[in-house]
Amino acid sequence: MREFDVLVIGGGLAGLVAATEAVDRGLKVALIDQEGEQNLGGQAFWSLGGLFFVDSPEQRRMRIRDSLELARQDWFGSAAFDRTEDFWPRQWAEAYLQFAAGEKRSWLKSQGVSWFPVVGWAERGGGHADGHGNSVPRFHVTWGTGPGVLAPFVRRAKGASDEGKLTFLFRHQVDRLTVTNGAVTGATGVLLAGDATPRGGSSSRNVVGDFEVKAGAVIVASGGIGGNHDLVRKSWPVERLGPPPKHMVAGVPVHVDGRMLSITQAVGGEIINGDRMWHYTEGLKNWDPIWPNHGIRILPGPSSFWCDVDGNRFPAPAMPGFDTLGTLKAIRARGHEYSWFILTKAIIKKEFALSGSEQNPDLTDKNLPLLLKRLGKNPPGPVQAFMDKGEDFVVRDNLEDLVAGMNELSGEYRLGVHHLRAQIEARDREMENSFSKDAQVTAIRGARNYLGDKLMRTAKPHRLLDPAAGPLIGVRLHILTRKTLGGLHTDLEGRVLNRENKPVPGLYAAGEVSGFGGGGMHGYNALEGTFLGGCLFSGRVAGRSVGR
Numbered sequence: 001m002r003e004f005d006v007l008v009i010g011g012g013l014a015g016l017v018a019a020t021e022a023v024d025r026g027l028k029v030a031l032i033d034q035e036g037e038q039n040l041g042g043q044a045f046w047s048l049g050g051l052f053f054v055d056s057p058e059q060r061r062m063r064i065r066d067s068l069e070l071a072r073q074d075w076f077g078s079a080a081f082d083r084t085e086d087f088w089p090r091q092w093a094e095a096y097l098q099f100a101a102g103e104k105r106s107w108l109k110s111q112g113v114s115w116f117p118v119v120g121w122a123e124r125g126g127g128h129a130d131g132h133g134n135s136v137p138r139f140h141v142t143w144g145t146g147p148g149v150l151a152p153f154v155r156r157a158k159g160a161s162d163e164g165k166l167t168f169l170f171r172h173q174v175d176r177l178t179v180t181n182g183a184v185t186g187a188t189g190v191l192l193a194g195d196a197t198p199r200g201g202s203s204s205r206n207v208v209g210d211f212e213v214k215a216g217a218v219i220v221a222s223g224g225i226g227g228n229h230d231l232v233r234k235s236w237p238v239e240r241l242g243p244p245p246k247h248m249v250a251g252v253p254v255h256v257d258g259r260m261l262s263i264t265q266a267v268g269g270e271i272i273n274g275d276r277m278w279h280y281t282e283g284l285k286n287w288d289p290i291w292p293n294h295g296i297r298i299l300p301g302p303s304s305f306w307c308d309v310d311g312n313r314f315p316a317p318a319m320p321g322f323d324t325l326g327t328l329k330a331i332r333a334r335g336h337e338y339s340w341f342i343l344t345k346a347i348i349k350k351e352f353a354l355s356g357s358e359q360n361p362d363l364t365d366k367n368l369p370l371l372l373k374r375l376g377k378n379p380p381g382p383v384q385a386f387m388d389k390g391e392d393f394v395v396r397d398n399l400e401d402l403v404a405g406m407n408e409l410s411g412e413y414r415l416g417v418h419h420l421r422a423q424i425e426a427r428d429r430e431m432e433n434s435f436s437k438d439a440q441v442t443a444i445r446g447a448r449n450y451l452g453d454k455l456m457r458t459a460k461p462h463r464l465l466d467p468a469a470g471p472l473i474g475v476r477l478h479i480l481t482r483k484t485l486g487g488l489h490t491d492l493e494g495r496v497l498n499r500e501n502k503p504v505p506g507l508y509a510a511g512e513v514s515g516f517g518g519g520g521m522h523g524y525n526a527l528e529g530t531f532l533g534g535c536l537f538s539g540r541v542a543g544r545s546v547g548r
């Protein structure tokens with residue numbers, strides 16, 4: 001049996017931050033993961049590296065006026081905390097906002113992290129100043145995307161390992177936390193066979209032995225539940241979002257299995273807000289999958305025409321890039337499993353970004369010439385590849401052919417060309433003036449008042465049926481599982497609480513497994529870029545607390 005001061009379970013971003021912060025406090029740390037070394041970094045490696053900052057130099061350069069007060073209004077308007085168990089999530093939300101408006105950027109910058117200068121405007125919300133959504137752009141894409149966010153922590157962890165201060169234990173799957181005299185004192189589990197499956201792939205669960213590790217404190221940083229669709233369906237908030245979908249694409253690798261939640265519960269850790277989750281409605285089936293049922297999320301600009309499986313346009317605020325769960329609710333309220341975008345080449349070229357480090361080689365590889373091509377006449381390479389090879393795309397020169405192609409793709413033949421033409425022509429008529437009663441057209445024009453959107457993310461307003469903007473494109477959009485907003489209940493020191501709201505001695509949690517802090521610092525809705533940030537913050541808190 002091996003003994004350490006601290007055992008961190010999970011080598012994702014939260015675990016890496018917690019482990020390195022604990023090492024810096026002179027503690028002897030073990031970092032355990034069920035996957036192999038090639039998977040170090042977990043989900044964050046695949047992420048776009050979008051980070052939520054408040055009143056950053058990048059925002060100011062883009063003439064965005066942001067403030068802690070405005071961010072607080074947006075956060076609490078989105079979170080809509082309404083439960084007694086939201087006491088700690090509220091505290092975490094406030095602490096995280098202060099971090100995002102304060103030390104977060106300088107702490108990362110001092111470790112060599114930098115950001116793309118054009119700030120993105122994600123999740124614009126439901127239409128009310130004090131309701132859900134970002135009043136201003138706050139999504140700062142890291143130069144180097146997810147791997148760029150991970151780099152300093154991987155570097156620090158590997159350095160600590162070389163110095164004998166940190167021990168990596170890969171292919172160690174934790175099955176149980178051990179308790180001695182009421183305190184959590186380590187973990188037991190099985191050793192999994194070595195597996196050369198590339199990063200993100202589904203590795204084997206062949207057992208070759210077992211293990212026990214003893215530690216003065218245990219930090220659970222095992223991620224969410226998005227890779228376990230049965231668990232997602234079981235936790236699904238039917239009263240808020242309608243019945244769970246039968247089919248979803250997976251926005252996360254298989255290792256995001258949620259097993260550690262019940263393992264931690266078994267030693268007294270409480271789970272709160274398990275019904276709060278963040279799944280996207282703009283999922284594509286990846287033509288070149290890394291993990292099983294791999295889905296890629298489109299980060300859409302505001303211009304695509306969005307309709308249900310029968311061709312009925314969604315009402316505002318169910319518009320591209322506005323209200324993730326509002327749109328999910330609109331889809332599921334009708335019992336549908338998917339929806340459609342109809343757009344033009346002019347829109348796809350400027351407005352489709354694909355989430356994922358591998359879908360953005362220019363930003364991930366810090367390749368300026370490739371990045372500049374985004375300003376050119378054609379869609380970025382990865383988007384073009386989906387148009388050419390993705391099974392969810394139909395590209396045609398006129399609406400009749402497009403609708404025929406979309407019907408053929410779904411095999412359901414529910415779309416009628418007359419019904420769609422009437423709605424699209426009505427929308428197109430609203431393009432004649434620089435003002436409009438159509439909420440989406442108004443939103444498009446509003447977006448272009450922001451320099452960043454005008455430059456990179458919002459196509460010049462045009463008629464969808466204008467042949468000059470063509471060809472027309474239909475995109476089938478699947479529901480894509482991603483983030484877990486609830487989780488292990490923690491106080492502001494990252495200590496896991498029991499049912500009586502008392503810390504379970506020796507037990508800490510960080511990252512997605514703890515609802516990014518507190519058991520759900522986002523409440524019901526997220527502002528985006530807040531997940532990696534939540535892992536950074538809660539990992540830092542837990543890693544600094546264990547030494548006290």
Ligand SMILES: Cc1cc2nc3c(=O)[nH]c(=O)nc-3n(C[C@H](O)[C@H](O)[C@H](O)COP(=O)(O)OP(=O)(O)OC[C@H]3O[C@@H](n4cnc5c(N)ncnc54)[C@H](O)[C@@H]3O)c2cc1C
Pocket residue numbers: 009010011012013014015032033034035039041042043044045046047048049050051172173174175221222223224251252253255256257259260355356357483510511512513528529530531532533535
């Ligand atoms: C494609 C993609 C794009 C994203 N883009 C963004 C973005 O732009 N901005 C943003 O803020 N967020 C983004 N996210 C979300 C963000 O990346 C994740 O929420 C975050 O990385 C989760 O980190 P974590 O450390 O909590 O968990 P994980 O990264 O899931 O790591 C947990 C680790 O624990 C291990 N583990 C689990 N159970 C056990 C066990 N029983 N025994 C041993 N090991 C175990 C797992 O193998 C895994 O390595 C994105 C996610 C994806 C997938």
